[in-house]
Amino acid sequence: MDIIRGQIEKIEKFVEARLDSLTWQHTRGIRPIAKKLAGLERADKSIVDVAVLFHDLGKVKGDDGHAARSAEATRRYLEKENFSRRFIEEIVYCVSVHDLPWQNQANLLTTPEAKVLFDADMIQQLSKFGVIRHIMYFQRDIANNFAAGLIKARDALFKAYNLIITENGRQLAEPGYKFVKDFFKDLL
Ligand SMILES: [Fe+2]
Ligand SMILES: [Fe+2]
Structure with a gap:
């Protein structure tokens, strides 16, 4: 379905008005990845793009249960x-899962659009941005024990890579995964 630019x-x-700057940066960063992957996976690009924009909106109240709140x-x-009933259901489904x-x-x-949103969300984090975000997330662990905290941050990023669902997504993730591996290899 087409959605007009306005x-x-x-x-x-x-x-943008509701997300913190970090989460908005993450959301913006996913969009070009999701667009490319949607093309490769023959997913509906409008559904994917709107789902990307909304997917972390529930994070304003914390991480726990944010998918349901976003939905x-x-x-x-x-x-x-x-918006049309079908369009709404497809997008809400992507966000909720x-x-x-x-x-x-x-x-x-189960839908190509839900898989594309998930994979693009993971791929975006295999990047300089994702390293910063994970180090912020694990900052207490890192302060308590530098190496152990960094390993937690690294392993969360490795898990993001390992959870990628589609073969095309895995291929798009390769350079970022290599970057993350090298980044932590030099530090640990
Ligand atoms: Fe999320
Ligand atoms: Fe996200």
């Missing part, structure tokens, strides 16, 4: 803006 710009503004906020926005592979439930991601 609608996308309105969603961008809505999301609710996505539905509220899209219903208010009168985007954390499940971390709970060993990757099998519940």
Whole structure:
């Protein structure tokens, strides 16, 4: 389905105003990756792009259960803006399941769009940005024990790589995975 440019710009503004700068940077960074992967996976690019924009909106209230909170906020926005029923359901579905592979439930991601969102979310983190984000996340562990904390950050990034679902996603992730491996190899 096509979505007109004005609608996308309105969603961008809505999301940017609600996310912290770090999460907005992450969200922006996913979009070109998701667009490329959507092409390779024959996924609907409009559904993927809108799902990417909304996927971490629930993080404003903390990490726990953010996928469900993001999905609710996505539905509220899209219903208010009168998007079609099918479009809303596809996007809300992508957002609501985007954390499940971390709970060993990757099998519940059944649409190409949901898989593309998940993979692009992981690929974006295999980068300089992702290293910064993970070091921030594990800052207490690193302060307590430098090597052990860095290993936690590194292993979370390795897990992100290992959770990638599609073969095309894995190929797109390769350079970033190599960067992360080299970065930590030099430090540890
Ligand atoms: Fe997320
Ligand atoms: Fe994310």
